[in-house]
Amino acid sequence: MATPYAGFMLLCAAVLTSPASAALKQASFLESQFLRPRSDVDVGSSEVLQKSYPILYKEDPNILHVTVMSSVHQLTLSVNHEKIVDVRTIAENITTNTVDFTPWDTSSGLYIMVLHPTSGRLMMKRVLMTQEFGSALELPTVLQSVTPGRILVMAVKNDASLNLSKKSRDFLTAMGVSSAIDLQFRQSLAWVGTVGGRVWAEATIQERRVKGSGQWSSPVTLEVDVPRLMNDVSCFNYSQNKERERASFCNKYEGYGQLCSCENPAPLQYRAPLLENSQIEDVPLIIIASNRPSYLYRSLVSVLRQAGGTLNRIHVMVDGHHQEVVDLLQLVQVSYTMHNATGVSRAARISDHYRLSLSTAFSLFPKAPKVILLEEDLLAAQDFFSFFNQTAWLLDEDPSLWCISAWNDLSSLHIAHDTRLLRRVETLPGLGWMVTREVAHELLLKWPSRYKEHDWDLWARSQEVMNGRECVVPDVGRTFHFGLSGTHSPGLLHVAFFAGRPVPALPYTELQNVHRLKMEEYEEDVIRRLEDDPLYLNTSLHPCHPDFIPRNTTGGRPVLLFIDMRTFIDYIAWKVFARCLGLWDLDTRASHRGLYNFFFYDTEVFVIGYPFSDYSYLKLPWVNVMEVKYISSLEKFNYVAPSHRFRFRRPEVEKMVQFWDVPKPRFDFR
Ligand SMILES: *[C@@H]1O[C@H](CO)[C@@H](O)[C@H](O)[C@H]1NC(C)=O
Ligand SMILES: *[C@@H]1O[C@H](CO)[C@@H](O)[C@H](O)[C@H]1NC(C)=O
Ligand SMILES: *[C@@H]1O[C@H](CO)[C@@H](O)[C@H](O)[C@H]1NC(C)=O
Ligand SMILES: *[C@@H]1O[C@H](CO)[C@@H](O)[C@H](O)[C@H]1NC(C)=O
Ligand SMILES: *[C@@H]1O[C@H](CO)[C@@H](O)[C@H](O)[C@H]1NC(C)=O
Ligand SMILES: *[C@@H]1O[C@H](CO)[C@@H](O)[C@H](O)[C@H]1NC(C)=O
Ligand SMILES: *[C@@H]1O[C@H](CO)[C@@H](O)[C@H](O)[C@H]1NC(C)=O
Numbered sequence: 001m002a003t004p005y006a007g008f009m010l011l012c013a014a015v016l017t018s019p020a021s022a023a024l025k026q027a028s029f030l031e032s033q034f035l036r037p038r039s040d041v042d043v044g045s046s047e048v049l050q051k052s053y054p055i056l057y058k059e060d061p062n063i064l065h066v067t068v069m070s071s072v073h074q075l076t077l078s079v080n081h082e083k084i085v086d087v088r089t090i091a092e093n094i095t096t097n098t099v100d101f102t103p104w105d106t107s108s109g110l111y112i113m114v115l116h117p118t119s120g121r122l123m124m125k126r127v128l129m130t131q132e133f134g135s136a137l138e139l140p141t142v143l144q145s146v147t148p149g150r151i152l153v154m155a156v157k158n159d160a161s162l163n164l165s166k167k168s169r170d171f172l173t174a175m176g177v178s179s180a181i182d183l184q185f186r187q188s189l190a191w192v193g194t195v196g197g198r199v200w201a202e203a204t205i206q207e208r209r210v211k212g213s214g215q216w217s218s219p220v221t222l223e224v225d226v227p228r229l230m231n232d233v234s235c236f237n238y239s240q241n242k243e244r245e246r247a248s249f250c251n252k253y254e255g256y257g258q259l260c261s262c263e264n265p266a267p268l269q270y271r272a273p274l275l276e277n278s279q280i281e282d283v284p285l286i287i288i289a290s291n292r293p294s295y296l297y298r299s300l301v302s303v304l305r306q307a308g309g310t311l312n313r314i315h316v317m318v319d320g321h322h323q324e325v326v327d328l329l330q331l332v333q334v335s336y337t338m339h340n341a342t343g344v345s346r347a348a349r350i351s352d353h354y355r356l357s358l359s360t361a362f363s364l365f366p367k368a369p370k371v372i373l374l375e376e377d378l379l380a381a382q383d384f385f386s387f388f389n390q391t392a393w394l395l396d397e398d399p400s401l402w403c404i405s406a407w408n409d410l411s412s413l414h415i416a417h418d419t420r421l422l423r424r425v426e427t428l429p430g431l432g433w434m435v436t437r438e439v440a441h442e443l444l445l446k447w448p449s450r451y452k453e454h455d456w457d458l459w460a461r462s463q464e465v466m467n468g469r470e471c472v473v474p475d476v477g478r479t480f481h482f483g484l485s486g487t488h489s490p491g492l493l494h495v496a497f498f499a500g501r502p503v504p505a506l507p508y509t510e511l512q513n514v515h516r517l518k519m520e521e522y523e524e525d526v527i528r529r530l531e532d533d534p535l536y537l538n539t540s541l542h543p544c545h546p547d548f549i550p551r552n553t554t555g556g557r558p559v560l561l562f563i564d565m566r567t568f569i570d571y572i573a574w575k576v577f578a579r580c581l582g583l584w585d586l587d588t589r590a591s592h593r594g595l596y597n598f599f600f601y602d603t604e605v606f607v608i609g610y611p612f613s614d615y616s617y618l619k620l621p622w623v624n625v626m627e628v629k630y631i632s633s634l635e636k637f638n639y640v641a642p643s644h645r646f647r648f649r650r651p652e653v654e655k656m657v658q659f660w661d662v663p664k665p666r667f668d669f670r
Contacts, residue, residue: 063225064120066200068155068190071219075157077113079120085113087127087157108158109135112142114254115151117194117229123150124254128484130160133642134491136168137499138484143175145257145294147250148196151226156189163491179204190222200224235262242268242331249331253324255294266301268332275308280389282368283434284313286361288354289336289376291322295483296376300334303374307507308385311335315364316376317357319349337364343450351456355447358440370395372434377483380406380432381503387478388434390511391422394472395436400519402439402469406432406478409589410598413500414582414648417599420512421475424522425590426568428460428471432479461589463568470592472517475599476504492640497584500645502653526595530606530618534560538623543580551601558604562619564627565594565609573628577607579641582648586640601650 067078077085087107109131114124124146130136146152154177161183172180176199177191184206193199203222236247246268250260258266275281285303289296296316303309316336318325329336339356343349361371372388374380381387384406391404407429408416435443443465448454459465481498484490516525535557541548549559564573571588574596578585581600590596594613597606610616610625619625628634 062228064115064117064151064228065223065225066115066120066151066153066192067221067223068153068192068203069219069221070155070157070188070190070203072158072186072188072217074219075107075111075155077122077153077155079115084122085111085125087111089158108160109156110139110160111153111155111157113153113155114146114195115153116251117149117151117226120151120228121252123252126255127157128160129490130164130168131158131162132491133163134495134499135484136164137491137494139168140171142255143171145255146195147254147260149229150195150254151200152193152195154189154191156183156187159186160189161185161187176202178202179206182206184217186217188217188220190220192222192224192226194226200226236265245331249327252327253293256297256328259297269311270301270304270309272304272309273307274310275385275389278308278385278389280308280370280372280385280392282365283370283372283388283392284315284361284365284368285309285372285374285385286357287314287316287374287376288357289316289325290319290353291325292376292483293322293324293328296325297328297332298482299374299376299378299380300332302379303384304332304334306380306382306384308389315361317353317360319353341450345453347455348448348450348453351448351454351459352450354456355444358435359444362437362440368437370434370436371440372432373430374432374479375483377481378432379480379482379503381478381480381505382507383504383509384432384478386508387474387511390514391472391517392434394514394517395434395439398518400469401472401517402435402466403428403471404434405429405471405473408473408475408477409584410596411475411477411501412497412582412584412648413502413645413653414601414650415598416476416502416653417602418512419474419476419504419506419509422472422511422514422517423475423590423597424470424517424592425473426466426468426470426592427589428457428466429473429589430457430460431477431481433471473590474511477501478503492642495642496640496644500654526592526597526615529558530560530615534558534606536620536623537561540624543577543626549581549600549605550603552603554603558606559600560606560608560618562608562610562616562623562625564625565612567612568594570609570612572631572634573626574607574609575634576628577626582641582644 065080067076067081069076073089075085075087076083089107106129107127109127109129112124112126112128113122115121116123126142128135128138128142130139162185164183169180169183176193179187179189179202183189187204187206189202189204191199191202201222201224203220205218205220207217234247234251236243236250238244238247246260246265250256254260258264287296287299300314303314311333314334316329316334318336318338319341321338326336326338337360339360341349341353341356343352357373358371362368365371370392387406388404394401395404401424405428408423409427409429443460446465448456448459480501480503484494516522535554537549537559539548563577565571569588574588575585583598584590591609593615594609595606595615596609597604599605608615608618610619
């Protein structure tokens with residue numbers, strides 16, 4: 001009983017028979033069940049910044065003259081008087097310098113730039129929008145991915161402080177950025193140091209400015225002479241071709257962590273074991289990429305080092321020509337196709353990229369009956385291929401299914417419950433999914449035009465496309481969304497819905513009752529469980545009340561409740577309900593015939609959308625239906641809830657979840 005395996009079995013048995021015993025859950029097997037923090041160790045090791053300055057570097061009598069300018073509308077970086085970075089505000093109104101809030105554009109934030117210590121060449125440039133809530137989450141990953149000995153330049157454009165957490169400030173302080181701890185609104189800052197070495201210079205001006213008073217901060221310019229290092233001594237073995245290639249890659253680009261580490265370099269070729277008794281041997285994995293090569297690398301590593309992650313099945317579809325992406329893929333010997341997607345808008349271009357990728361995939365792999373699609377900003381759980389291997393056959397046998405998805409929209413920290421459990425949902429969750437050749441062909445025939453404004457995933461979720469069909473999803477998702485750059489309102493969305501998501505840590509989990517996911521069988525099971533003495537919830541408590549759904553006091557009986565839902569897309573009552581319980585609430589997702597089924601902590605919950613749902617017949621006359629009477633009360637919910645992760649804690653799992661370390665929201669909820 002004390003062994004993790006026994007505990008694990010018990011947890012699963014609990015779902016089938018007596019949920020009361022779920023209370024026996026212990027940290028020991030939770031640890032084996034969920035991903036540990038920073039599981040992407042090959043990518044960024046946490047010690048990098050503490051490592052000492054490598055002695056093999058010799059200082060050159062010559063110097064690199066570095067000039068950094070930080071201001072509201074412009075940021076520049078020059079080396080030996082040659083300007084190598086010049087960022088200016090794009091959509092602003094410079095004439096109205098008296099208005100405190102010009103529109104924030106995506107060029108604002110904390111710039112992290114890396115210079116080669118010998119040539120002074122720019123190796124990396126990233127901007128973290130640390131003025132936005134939660135967007136500093138990437139700070140440690142980005143900084144830890146830089147090789148010791150490189151020259152690191154940090155500078156603020158416009159503002160980096162507004163929502164910069166204490167934790168991030170402490171992190172920067174520990175690195176030697178002395179003004180980080182009390183960096184003020186729109187305070188200009190420039191800083192130069194050597195990774196693992198010394199701080200060369202820092203410049204800032206502390207001004208007393210009142211927020212909203214229309215005052216702008218003064219620009220600062222930092223000029224510093226940094227000793228140049230003698231010809232680059234590379235630690236890689238030059239007598240091996242691949243290692244020479246690595247040395248040349250690492251001499252050019254930065255931000256790849258252990259790929260470029262001297263002490264413990266990541267393998268250039270992973271020897272992924274074969275998937276045992278694989279049913280998906282001829283199913284390729286297509287990675288949809290653009291120009292975020294360090295993201296792509298992390299995503300690739302997550303699939304390359306697991307069973308089934310063999311090079312011959314992996315193919316990357318790149319939108320546009322990006323040399324760094326090409327160099328990376330050649331180094332790790334992953335095949336790729338580049339194409340130029342087009343579209344009337346960003347969303348339409350992404351859609352076009354998807355369309356081209358899907359059609360290219362099936363022509364490149366003419367024998368493939370299905371493909372798995374993954375985006376470059378997703379990490380795959382260790383049993384990613386095994387998950388698809390165990391479920392793939394459902395797509396062949398059940399025409400009412402049109403995809404298997406590794407993502408469950410509802411599966412956040414306090415909802416993720418059982419790694420063996422599967423469900424049917426009438427939506428396309430995406431974010432790591434498998435589709436058959438036939439369905440892909442059908443989609444491609446009606447794919448919206450690139451000349452029309454649209455979002456491909458919204459289109460794919462429409463009734464017109466799904467046409468009554470469903471997807472299979474796991475209770476605990478198999479992908480982790482880590483990408484913050486390149487998305488809208490990245491930090492907020494990330495903190496509210498993605499940061500706390502656990503994924504299974506085991507390389508293999510035997511999925512439970514896969515054959516019961518077929519239409520008839522699934523229906524039988526759902527009806528049996530719904531009719532088997534659930535606890536009807538008839539409460540006058542508001543769904544935001546902490547006792548609305550008991551977390552574990554139902555003696556193992558599932559809770560059944562009704563919310564107002566008139567049509568498939570009617571999510572007004574769901575929105576309030578979901579917001580109150582910390583579930584995805586931006587639209588209606590993850591329902592099955594108007595029924596939402598999930599675990600809220602240890603209580604299984606069935607929410608029936610009444611009267612739309614096919615299960616509405618279960619409503620008893622004395623049971624009330626949760627309604628939202630005043631549509632205006634919804635206005636309060638028209639933003640992403642940053643406080644979810646603080647209201648729905650689960651300490652026993654938190655320490656194992658990536659990115660748990662999120663800043664506390666500064667604004668009050670309720
Ligand atoms: C369930 O509730 C009991 C008593 O209310 C408590 O002792 C136990 O720790 C709870 N279990 C979980 C997993 O929360
Ligand atoms: C700049 O601001 C002024 C005053 O608010 C406004 O009249 C003008 O149209 C703005 N210009 C642009 C280009 O937005
Ligand atoms: C940042 O913080 C301010 C208040 O400090 C808040 O008004 C603003 O909405 C926050 N922005 C984001 C994107 O979280
Ligand atoms: C470098 O690679 C060569 C050829 O594979 C090998 O013989 C040699 O031992 C390696 N040197 C080191 C220091 O690993
Ligand atoms: C994409 O566009 C670029 C620049 O316009 C061009 O050089 C390249 O050949 C195009 N690639 C393809 C695959 O069409
Ligand atoms: C793959 O699927 C087959 C058939 O369901 C199963 O026997 C095998 O154990 C699976 N292997 C893995 C690693 O999931
Ligand atoms: C169910 O809830 C409604 C509204 O809160 C209440 O009027 C009704 O009496 C309740 N029924 C029972 C049996 O508790």
